[in-house]
Amino acid sequence: MRDTLSIQADVSLQKLNTFGIDAKARAFLAVRSVDDLRAVVADEALCAMPRLVLGGGSNLLLTRDFPGLVLHMCMTGKSVSDEDDAAIYVTAAAGENWHDFVRWTIGNGWGGLENLSLIPGTVGAAPVQNIGAYGAELREYFHSLQAFDFHTGDVRTFNREDCRFAYRDSVFRQAEPGRFAILSVTFALPRQWRPNLAWPELAATLPDATDPALTPKAVSDAIIAIRQRKLPDPAQIGNAGSFFKNPTVTAAVFEKLKAAWPTMPGYAQPDGNWRIAAGWLIEQCGWKGKNVGDAGVCETQALVLVNRGLASGAEIISLSQRIQEDVKARFGLWLEPEPVFV
Protein backbone atom coordinates (compact mmCIF):
# COMPACT_ATOMS: atom_id res chain seq x y z
CA MET A 1 0.00 0.00 0.00
CA ARG A 2 2.83 2.42 0.87
CA ASP A 3 4.15 2.19 -2.71
CA THR A 4 0.99 3.86 -3.94
CA LEU A 5 1.55 6.83 -1.65
CA SER A 6 4.20 9.44 -2.44
CA ILE A 7 5.69 9.63 1.03
CA GLN A 8 8.72 11.93 1.22
CA ALA A 9 11.36 11.75 3.95
CA ASP A 10 12.97 14.64 5.87
CA VAL A 11 10.95 17.42 4.28
CA SER A 12 11.62 21.01 5.32
CA LEU A 13 8.51 22.71 6.75
CA GLN A 14 10.02 26.19 6.69
CA LYS A 15 7.88 27.39 3.77
CA LEU A 16 4.80 25.58 5.13
CA ASN A 17 4.48 27.54 8.39
CA THR A 18 3.93 31.30 8.50
CA PHE A 19 6.35 31.74 11.42
CA GLY A 20 9.02 30.51 8.98
CA ILE A 21 10.46 28.15 11.60
CA ASP A 22 13.08 25.84 10.14
CA ALA A 23 11.92 22.35 11.15
CA LYS A 24 11.70 19.09 9.25
CA ALA A 25 9.06 16.35 8.95
CA ARG A 26 10.35 12.79 9.21
CA ALA A 27 7.68 11.73 6.70
CA PHE A 28 5.44 13.93 4.53
CA LEU A 29 2.42 13.29 2.34
CA ALA A 30 0.49 15.78 0.19
CA VAL A 31 -3.07 14.51 0.70
CA ARG A 32 -5.18 14.82 -2.45
CA SER A 33 -8.12 12.55 -1.61
CA VAL A 34 -9.69 10.60 1.25
CA ASP A 35 -8.23 7.46 -0.34
CA ASP A 36 -4.75 8.72 0.62
CA LEU A 37 -5.89 8.78 4.26
CA ARG A 38 -7.40 5.30 3.98
CA ALA A 39 -4.07 4.11 2.59
CA VAL A 40 -2.26 5.61 5.58
CA VAL A 41 -4.56 3.73 7.95
CA ALA A 42 -4.00 0.51 6.03
CA ASP A 43 -0.22 0.84 6.40
CA GLU A 44 0.74 -0.31 9.89
CA ALA A 45 4.09 1.50 10.02
CA LEU A 46 2.67 4.81 8.77
CA CYS A 47 -0.36 4.55 11.00
CA ALA A 48 1.80 4.02 14.09
CA MET A 49 3.70 7.28 13.55
CA PRO A 50 2.76 10.52 15.34
CA ARG A 51 0.58 12.54 12.91
CA LEU A 52 0.29 16.22 12.14
CA VAL A 53 -2.58 17.35 9.92
CA LEU A 54 -1.28 20.49 8.23
CA GLY A 55 -3.18 23.24 6.41
CA GLY A 56 -1.52 26.59 5.70
CA GLY A 57 0.65 26.44 8.84
CA SER A 58 -0.63 29.84 10.00
CA ASN A 59 -1.68 28.79 13.49
CA LEU A 60 1.24 26.58 14.42
CA LEU A 61 4.45 26.95 16.35
CA LEU A 62 6.94 24.24 15.38
CA THR A 63 9.13 23.60 18.40
CA ARG A 64 11.29 20.81 16.93
CA ASP A 65 11.64 18.52 13.91
CA PHE A 66 8.38 16.55 13.68
CA PRO A 67 9.20 12.89 14.43
CA GLY A 68 6.26 11.48 12.44
CA LEU A 69 4.00 11.87 9.41
CA VAL A 70 2.84 15.29 8.25
CA LEU A 71 -0.37 15.13 6.22
CA HIS A 72 -0.56 18.29 4.13
CA MET A 73 -4.23 18.76 3.23
CA CYS A 74 -4.26 19.70 -0.46
CA MET A 75 -7.77 18.74 -1.62
CA THR A 76 -9.48 21.51 -3.60
CA GLY A 77 -12.94 22.29 -4.95
CA LYS A 78 -15.91 24.42 -3.93
CA SER A 79 -19.54 24.39 -5.01
CA VAL A 80 -23.15 25.02 -4.05
CA SER A 81 -24.28 21.82 -2.36
CA ASP A 82 -27.92 22.76 -1.64
CA GLU A 83 -30.41 25.64 -1.42
CA ASP A 84 -33.66 26.32 0.37
CA ASP A 85 -35.83 29.35 1.13
CA ALA A 86 -33.53 30.46 3.94
CA ALA A 87 -30.00 29.81 2.70
CA ILE A 88 -27.51 28.80 0.04
CA TYR A 89 -25.33 25.89 1.21
CA VAL A 90 -21.75 26.08 -0.03
CA THR A 91 -19.15 23.38 0.47
CA ALA A 92 -15.40 23.71 0.09
CA ALA A 93 -12.64 21.13 0.31
CA ALA A 94 -10.14 21.31 3.17
CA GLY A 95 -7.20 22.54 1.11
CA GLU A 96 -8.98 25.56 -0.36
CA ASN A 97 -7.49 28.89 0.70
CA TRP A 98 -9.88 30.44 3.25
CA HIS A 99 -9.74 34.01 1.97
CA ASP A 100 -10.17 32.98 -1.68
CA PHE A 101 -13.21 30.95 -0.61
CA VAL A 102 -14.69 33.93 1.26
CA ARG A 103 -14.18 36.20 -1.75
CA TRP A 104 -15.73 33.55 -4.02
CA THR A 105 -18.89 33.51 -1.88
CA ILE A 106 -18.99 37.31 -1.91
CA GLY A 107 -18.37 37.42 -5.68
CA ASN A 108 -21.46 35.25 -6.08
CA GLY A 109 -23.49 37.68 -4.00
CA TRP A 110 -23.73 35.55 -0.86
CA GLY A 111 -23.01 37.38 2.39
CA GLY A 112 -22.14 35.97 5.81
CA LEU A 113 -18.40 35.33 5.86
CA GLU A 114 -17.19 38.86 5.00
CA ASN A 115 -16.01 39.77 8.53
CA LEU A 116 -13.63 36.80 8.32
CA SER A 117 -11.91 38.10 5.17
CA LEU A 118 -8.13 37.86 4.85
CA ILE A 119 -7.62 35.34 7.66
CA PRO A 120 -4.73 33.19 6.41
CA GLY A 121 -4.94 29.42 6.12
CA THR A 122 -7.23 26.78 4.71
CA VAL A 123 -10.93 26.01 4.84
CA GLY A 124 -10.23 22.70 6.60
CA ALA A 125 -8.47 24.36 9.54
CA ALA A 126 -11.03 27.16 9.96
CA PRO A 127 -13.41 25.17 12.22
CA VAL A 128 -10.53 23.84 14.35
CA GLN A 129 -10.27 27.05 16.34
CA ASN A 130 -13.64 28.47 15.22
CA ILE A 131 -11.83 31.37 13.57
CA GLY A 132 -13.07 34.78 14.53
CA ALA A 133 -12.44 38.42 13.79
CA TYR A 134 -14.16 41.81 13.93
CA GLY A 135 -17.14 40.66 15.97
CA ALA A 136 -17.84 37.47 13.97
CA GLU A 137 -17.03 33.80 14.35
CA LEU A 138 -17.09 30.91 11.90
CA ARG A 139 -19.75 29.04 13.90
CA GLU A 140 -22.42 31.63 13.01
CA TYR A 141 -22.74 30.44 9.39
CA PHE A 142 -21.30 26.95 9.83
CA HIS A 143 -23.59 24.12 8.75
CA SER A 144 -21.59 20.86 8.90
CA LEU A 145 -18.29 19.24 8.01
CA GLN A 146 -16.92 15.90 6.95
CA ALA A 147 -13.89 14.50 8.74
CA PHE A 148 -11.84 11.36 8.44
CA ASP A 149 -11.46 9.58 11.78
CA PHE A 150 -8.12 7.78 12.10
CA HIS A 151 -9.45 5.68 14.98
CA THR A 152 -12.14 4.03 12.88
CA GLY A 153 -11.06 4.71 9.28
CA ASP A 154 -14.54 6.20 8.63
CA VAL A 155 -15.69 9.55 7.30
CA ARG A 156 -17.97 11.23 9.85
CA THR A 157 -20.34 14.15 9.50
CA PHE A 158 -20.24 16.75 12.29
CA ASN A 159 -23.03 19.28 12.71
CA ARG A 160 -22.68 22.48 14.73
CA GLU A 161 -23.47 20.84 18.10
CA ASP A 162 -21.01 18.00 17.42
CA CYS A 163 -18.23 20.55 16.87
CA ARG A 164 -18.71 22.11 20.34
CA PHE A 165 -17.53 25.50 19.15
CA ALA A 166 -16.31 28.02 21.69
CA TYR A 167 -14.01 31.04 21.66
CA ARG A 168 -11.02 29.92 19.49
CA ASP A 169 -11.94 26.33 20.31
CA SER A 170 -13.78 23.25 19.07
CA VAL A 171 -13.90 19.50 19.58
CA PHE A 172 -11.00 19.25 17.09
CA ARG A 173 -8.66 21.21 19.37
CA GLN A 174 -9.67 19.09 22.34
CA ALA A 175 -9.33 15.74 20.54
CA GLU A 176 -6.13 13.72 20.57
CA PRO A 177 -3.77 15.48 18.07
CA GLY A 178 -4.00 13.92 14.61
CA ARG A 179 -7.20 11.97 15.28
CA PHE A 180 -9.36 13.81 12.73
CA ALA A 181 -8.62 15.20 9.29
CA ILE A 182 -11.34 17.59 8.19
CA LEU A 183 -12.09 16.91 4.52
CA SER A 184 -14.67 19.56 3.64
CA VAL A 185 -16.80 22.22 5.30
CA THR A 186 -20.34 23.40 4.46
CA PHE A 187 -21.70 26.85 5.29
CA ALA A 188 -25.31 28.03 5.26
CA LEU A 189 -25.25 31.55 3.82
CA PRO A 190 -28.50 33.42 4.47
CA ARG A 191 -30.63 34.74 1.61
CA GLN A 192 -31.53 37.68 3.88
CA TRP A 193 -28.10 39.16 4.56
CA ARG A 194 -27.61 41.42 7.56
CA PRO A 195 -24.29 43.23 8.01
CA ASN A 196 -22.44 42.74 11.29
CA LEU A 197 -20.97 46.14 12.13
CA ALA A 198 -20.69 45.53 15.86
CA TRP A 199 -16.95 46.23 15.76
CA PRO A 200 -16.64 50.02 16.28
CA GLU A 201 -13.62 50.42 13.98
CA LEU A 202 -15.60 48.77 11.18
CA ALA A 203 -18.76 50.79 11.70
CA ALA A 204 -16.67 53.98 11.65
CA THR A 205 -15.39 53.32 8.11
CA LEU A 206 -18.66 52.13 6.51
CA PRO A 207 -22.01 53.66 5.54
CA ASP A 208 -25.06 53.13 7.73
CA ALA A 209 -26.51 49.59 7.76
CA THR A 210 -29.60 50.81 5.87
CA ASP A 211 -27.58 52.31 2.98
CA PRO A 212 -27.83 50.18 -0.22
CA ALA A 213 -24.12 50.86 -0.81
CA LEU A 214 -23.44 48.56 2.13
CA THR A 215 -22.81 45.16 0.53
CA PRO A 216 -20.88 42.06 1.71
CA LYS A 217 -18.11 43.19 -0.66
CA ALA A 218 -17.97 46.67 0.90
CA VAL A 219 -17.65 45.10 4.36
CA SER A 220 -15.01 42.64 3.14
CA ASP A 221 -13.01 45.46 1.47
CA ALA A 222 -13.12 47.48 4.71
CA ILE A 223 -11.93 44.50 6.75
CA ILE A 224 -9.09 43.88 4.31
CA ALA A 225 -7.98 47.53 4.57
CA ILE A 226 -8.06 47.44 8.39
CA ARG A 227 -6.15 44.16 8.54
CA GLN A 228 -3.51 45.29 6.06
CA ARG A 229 -2.95 48.42 8.13
CA LYS A 230 -2.66 46.63 11.46
CA LEU A 231 -1.30 43.12 10.97
CA PRO A 232 2.15 42.14 9.73
CA ASP A 233 2.15 40.15 6.48
CA PRO A 234 3.72 36.70 7.06
CA ALA A 235 5.26 36.99 3.57
CA GLN A 236 7.33 39.90 4.94
CA ILE A 237 7.90 38.80 8.53
CA GLY A 238 7.18 35.42 10.15
CA ASN A 239 4.20 35.33 12.52
CA ALA A 240 1.04 33.38 13.35
CA GLY A 241 -1.33 36.28 13.96
CA SER A 242 -2.50 36.75 17.55
CA PHE A 243 -0.17 34.79 19.79
CA PHE A 244 -2.48 34.92 22.82
CA LYS A 245 -6.21 34.60 23.35
CA ASN A 246 -7.97 37.54 24.96
CA PRO A 247 -8.54 36.54 28.60
CA THR A 248 -12.17 36.18 29.70
CA VAL A 249 -13.16 37.30 33.21
CA THR A 250 -16.38 37.71 35.20
CA ALA A 251 -18.09 41.11 35.36
CA ALA A 252 -16.97 41.48 38.99
CA VAL A 253 -13.30 40.90 38.13
CA PHE A 254 -13.52 43.26 35.17
CA GLU A 255 -15.05 45.97 37.36
CA LYS A 256 -12.14 45.68 39.81
CA LEU A 257 -9.55 45.79 37.02
CA LYS A 258 -11.26 48.75 35.40
CA ALA A 259 -11.19 50.63 38.72
CA ALA A 260 -7.42 50.17 38.87
CA TRP A 261 -6.79 50.74 35.12
CA PRO A 262 -9.62 52.91 33.72
CA THR A 263 -8.40 52.70 30.10
CA MET A 264 -8.35 48.87 30.01
CA PRO A 265 -10.37 47.81 26.93
CA GLY A 266 -12.98 45.09 27.54
CA TYR A 267 -15.77 43.60 25.45
CA ALA A 268 -19.03 42.45 27.08
CA GLN A 269 -19.94 38.84 26.18
CA PRO A 270 -23.47 37.47 25.77
CA ASP A 271 -22.95 35.25 28.85
CA GLY A 272 -22.23 38.26 31.09
CA ASN A 273 -18.45 37.81 31.14
CA TRP A 274 -15.93 40.27 29.75
CA ARG A 275 -13.10 39.71 27.32
CA ILE A 276 -10.01 41.86 27.83
CA ALA A 277 -7.74 42.97 24.98
CA ALA A 278 -4.55 40.93 25.49
CA GLY A 279 -2.61 43.28 23.19
CA TRP A 280 -3.28 46.19 25.56
CA LEU A 281 -2.07 44.15 28.58
CA ILE A 282 1.16 43.28 26.74
CA GLU A 283 1.69 46.87 25.67
CA GLN A 284 1.23 48.11 29.26
CA CYS A 285 4.03 45.74 30.30
CA GLY A 286 6.33 47.50 27.84
CA TRP A 287 6.76 44.63 25.40
CA LYS A 288 5.49 46.27 22.21
CA GLY A 289 8.31 46.39 19.62
CA LYS A 290 10.80 44.60 21.92
CA ASN A 291 13.04 41.76 20.74
CA VAL A 292 14.85 38.92 22.47
CA GLY A 293 17.30 37.68 19.87
CA ASP A 294 15.33 37.07 16.66
CA ALA A 295 12.03 36.60 18.53
CA GLY A 296 10.09 39.82 18.84
CA VAL A 297 6.84 41.60 19.61
CA CYS A 298 5.32 43.39 16.62
CA GLU A 299 5.55 47.18 16.80
CA THR A 300 2.06 47.80 15.38
CA GLN A 301 0.15 45.07 17.28
CA ALA A 302 1.55 43.79 20.58
CA LEU A 303 -0.56 40.63 20.39
CA VAL A 304 1.54 39.36 17.48
CA LEU A 305 4.92 37.72 18.11
CA VAL A 306 7.29 37.72 15.15
CA ASN A 307 10.30 35.85 13.86
CA ARG A 308 12.77 38.54 12.82
CA GLY A 309 15.11 36.06 11.17
CA LEU A 310 16.29 32.76 12.50
CA ALA A 311 14.25 32.41 15.69
CA SER A 312 13.56 28.84 16.77
CA GLY A 313 10.25 27.67 18.19
CA ALA A 314 11.93 27.45 21.61
CA GLU A 315 13.00 31.13 21.42
CA ILE A 316 9.45 32.22 20.56
CA ILE A 317 8.13 30.18 23.51
CA SER A 318 10.71 31.65 25.84
CA LEU A 319 9.69 35.20 24.84
CA SER A 320 6.00 34.28 25.22
CA GLN A 321 6.66 32.97 28.76
CA ARG A 322 8.34 36.21 29.80
CA ILE A 323 5.29 38.11 28.52
CA GLN A 324 2.90 35.74 30.33
CA GLU A 325 4.80 36.20 33.61
CA ASP A 326 4.87 40.01 33.32
CA VAL A 327 1.14 40.20 32.54
CA LYS A 328 0.39 37.85 35.43
CA ALA A 329 2.52 39.90 37.86
CA ARG A 330 0.92 43.18 36.85
CA PHE A 331 -2.73 42.29 36.22
CA GLY A 332 -3.17 38.84 37.79
CA LEU A 333 -4.28 37.47 34.40
CA TRP A 334 -2.73 34.47 32.61
CA LEU A 335 -2.51 34.66 28.82
CA GLU A 336 -3.21 31.41 26.97
CA PRO A 337 -1.37 30.94 23.66
CA GLU A 338 -3.55 30.73 20.55
CA PRO A 339 -1.33 28.78 18.09
CA VAL A 340 -0.92 25.03 18.43
CA PHE A 341 2.55 24.04 19.70
CA VAL A 342 3.95 21.05 17.79
Ligand SMILES: Cc1cc2nc3c(=O)[nH]c(=O)nc-3n(C[C@H](O)[C@H](O)[C@H](O)COP(=O)(O)OP(=O)(O)OC[C@H]3O[C@@H](n4cnc5c(N)ncnc54)[C@H](O)[C@@H]3O)c2cc1C
Ligand atom coordinates in the same frame (compact mmCIF):
# COMPACT_ATOMS: atom_id res chain seq x y z
C1 LIG B 1 -1.32 37.30 9.96
C2 LIG B 1 -2.28 36.32 10.62
C3 LIG B 1 -3.54 36.76 11.00
C4 LIG B 1 -4.43 35.88 11.61
N1 LIG B 1 -5.65 36.34 11.98
C5 LIG B 1 -6.56 35.51 12.55
C6 LIG B 1 -7.85 35.99 12.93
O1 LIG B 1 -8.20 37.16 12.72
N2 LIG B 1 -8.70 35.13 13.51
C7 LIG B 1 -8.37 33.81 13.73
O2 LIG B 1 -9.21 33.07 14.26
N3 LIG B 1 -7.15 33.32 13.37
C8 LIG B 1 -6.25 34.14 12.79
N4 LIG B 1 -5.00 33.67 12.44
C9 LIG B 1 -4.66 32.26 12.70
C10 LIG B 1 -4.90 31.34 11.48
O3 LIG B 1 -4.97 32.07 10.29
C11 LIG B 1 -6.18 30.51 11.62
O4 LIG B 1 -6.20 29.79 12.83
C12 LIG B 1 -6.34 29.53 10.45
O5 LIG B 1 -7.63 28.92 10.49
C13 LIG B 1 -5.27 28.44 10.44
O6 LIG B 1 -5.39 27.75 9.21
P1 LIG B 1 -4.20 26.87 8.65
O7 LIG B 1 -4.72 26.16 7.43
O8 LIG B 1 -3.00 27.71 8.43
O9 LIG B 1 -4.00 25.84 9.84
P2 LIG B 1 -2.64 25.20 10.37
O10 LIG B 1 -1.82 26.25 11.01
O11 LIG B 1 -2.02 24.37 9.31
O12 LIG B 1 -3.20 24.23 11.51
C14 LIG B 1 -3.77 24.78 12.69
C15 LIG B 1 -4.37 23.60 13.51
O13 LIG B 1 -5.42 23.00 12.75
C16 LIG B 1 -5.13 21.64 12.47
N5 LIG B 1 -5.60 21.38 11.11
C17 LIG B 1 -5.22 22.05 9.98
N6 LIG B 1 -5.93 21.58 8.93
C18 LIG B 1 -6.74 20.60 9.39
C19 LIG B 1 -7.69 19.72 8.80
N7 LIG B 1 -7.98 19.77 7.50
N8 LIG B 1 -8.30 18.81 9.59
C20 LIG B 1 -8.05 18.73 10.93
N9 LIG B 1 -7.16 19.54 11.54
C21 LIG B 1 -6.52 20.46 10.78
C22 LIG B 1 -3.63 21.48 12.63
O14 LIG B 1 -3.28 20.16 12.96
C23 LIG B 1 -3.36 22.47 13.76
O15 LIG B 1 -3.71 21.87 14.99
C24 LIG B 1 -4.08 34.53 11.82
C25 LIG B 1 -2.81 34.08 11.41
C26 LIG B 1 -1.92 34.97 10.80
C27 LIG B 1 -0.58 34.47 10.34
